[in-house]
Amino acid sequence: MLEDAFKAITATSVRKVYDTVSGQVEAVAEASFEIARGEFVAILGPSGCGKSTLMLMIAGLELPTAGAITVEGATVSQPQTDAGMMFQDPTLLPWRNVLENVLFPVDMRGAVGSDARARAERLLQMVDLWTFRDKRPRELSGGMRQRVALARALINDPRILLMDEPFSALDAITRDEMGLALARIWDTEPKTAIFITHSIREAIFLSDRILVMGRRPSTIVEDLRVPFKRPRDPSVEAEPEFNDLYLYLKNSIHRTTPSVQ
Amino acid sequence: MTTTEMTQASLPNARIGLAWRIDGETVRRNARLILLPTLTAAAVIGLWEALVWIYQIPNALLPAPSAVALRVVDTLPFLAAHAVPTTLETIAGFLISLVLGIGLAVLICASRLAREALYPNVVFFQLIPKIALAPLFIVWLGIGSESRVTFSVFISFFPVVVATLTGLTAVDRDLLRLCRAVGATGSKIYLKVRFPTAVPYIFSGLKIAITFAMIGVIVGEFITAQSGLGYLILFAASQAEMSLIFASIALLCVIGLALYGLVVLAEIITLKRYGS
Numbered sequence: 001m002l003e004d005a006f007k008a009i010t011a012t013s014v015r016k017v018y019d020t021v022s023g024q025v026e027a028v029a030e031a032s033f034e035i036a037r038g039e040f041v042a043i044l045g046p047s048g049c050g051k052s053t054l055m056l057m058i059a060g061l062e063l064p065t066a067g068a069i070t071v072e073g074a075t076v077s078q079p080q081t082d083a084g085m086m087f088q089d090p091t092l093l094p095w096r097n098v099l100e101n102v103l104f105p106v107d108m109r110g111a112v113g114s115d116a117r118a119r120a121e122r123l124l125q126m127v128d129l130w131t132f133r134d135k136r137p138r139e140l141s142g143g144m145r146q147r148v149a150l151a152r153a154l155i156n157d158p159r160i161l162l163m164d165e166p167f168s169a170l171d172a173i174t175r176d177e178m179g180l181a182l183a184r185i186w187d188t189e190p191k192t193a194i195f196i197t198h199s200i201r202e203a204i205f206l207s208d209r210i211l212v213m214g215r216r217p218s219t220i221v222e223d224l225r226v227p228f229k230r231p232r233d234p235s236v237e238a239e240p241e242f243n244d245l246y247l248y249l250k251n252s253i254h255r256t257t258p259s260v261q
Numbered sequence: 262m263t264t265t266e267m268t269q270a271s272l273p274n275a276r277i278g279l280a281w282r283i284d285g286e287t288v289r290r291n292a293r294l295i296l297l298p299t300l301t302a303a304a305v306i307g308l309w310e311a312l313v314w315i316y317q318i319p320n321a322l323l324p325a326p327s328a329v330a331l332r333v334v335d336t337l338p339f340l341a342a343h344a345v346p347t348t349l350e351t352i353a354g355f356l357i358s359l360v361l362g363i364g365l366a367v368l369i370c371a372s373r374l375a376r377e378a379l380y381p382n383v384v385f386f387q388l389i390p391k392i393a394l395a396p397l398f399i400v401w402l403g404i405g406s407e408s409r410v411t412f413s414v415f416i417s418f419f420p421v422v423v424a425t426l427t428g429l430t431a432v433d434r435d436l437l438r439l440c441r442a443v444g445a446t447g448s449k450i451y452l453k454v455r456f457p458t459a460v461p462y463i464f465s466g467l468k469i470a471i472t473f474a475m476i477g478v479i480v481g482e483f484i485t486a487q488s489g490l491g492y493l494i495l496f497a498a499s500q501a502e503m504s505l506i507f508a509s510i511a512l513l514c515v516i517g518l519a520l521y522g523l524v525v526l527a528e529i530i531t532l533k534r535y536g537s
Contacts, residue, residue, distance in 0.1 A: 091439060
């Protein structure tokens, strides 16, 4: 148990049931956890295990059917305006250039001031896209677009960063590059981060802690600490501990996922 | 602009430079795209002309294209006078459809109650053969411009509603979540996300609406009018003035094409800003 002062996010017996035309669907059966301030937590699990629903509830975009979520001590009951978000698709506005896309959250909240512009410049330099600031999304590669989305997620300097499989639509090589870029940025701007993925390697490389979610019922079945020091570089993947952890997680996911009949 | 200035202006943007570059391949492809349909149309008109001469078809049955052209030239001021009300009423019908169609689409998109109460009825309304209702408009609104413009709106606003609604709801779900997560107000989401996304869809609806608006006005003129090209066609038919009918139709084609061209022009200008 963490001291209250260090808790960034808590979930207490959270359950989520969706009403659909074909009946009720249980997206999350039971989830309880505490995330410390500044912790990078990966949520790992097979598709359809309710990972995304959990993230939407933390963001306040969906409300739990039962249980409660708190962020920085306050119960979440409406959309969090203090969370940066990334999705599987970059969801950039095609008619805005890179800089305007990064400034989009500021623009949607009010007027874009010189502070925001300065921060946008700093973030774009951090993701190596400052020279591309005048380009429109269609002129960029998939990895570059996702880097714009990362800069956009950080523009309001949110206390928490929520990422829902942000690299899963990218090719393997770009994906590794993005992982490195995210790790580097997180080292300079540490934030409480939740990173949803179904890539075990990505989860180990990026996070301080890994929660594994199972499917049917979707509950948290593992809660592990990642032993590697930061800053990390790709050489950690060669360490025996990395491989042990990888195999352990792989087995754990396999066990909790009913095989496809 | 001198050549040097033009080169300099296009230097920073390679894309503009590409558009300026004209090579043999582009010329050939464009020539094909323009020449082929033009030649086909010319061949059909030529065949028509030839058939009229060969079979000595009387003017009262089918005038030759040359006779129609001659008639257009001879009666141009007269035709133009009749073209004015038709054109103005078409534009009025189109503009009202634009405002009404987009407004209704926003209402249906924004309010669940409006969507559930209105949308099925709007679609059902669409199944009515609307031309059959044209006489009602005359009864209700009289024989002036009002009834023709109203009828024109009646048949041209539906494509605008459907296209706009499709565009407004084509916004990515995660992007809308992001908007809510940054605390954006509904009106800002419409102004900065939904409308810009809908722009290409809206124009596809407007291109249909402009043609429908003209059809609406002409049907109205068929039923009751003292002027307008629709009226002229009906009047000429009663006098068996075939070349006048064809002259009026030719002018309608030109006006229809010009109005459509204006919508396309507006589309090109808008998409420069809001296209991808």
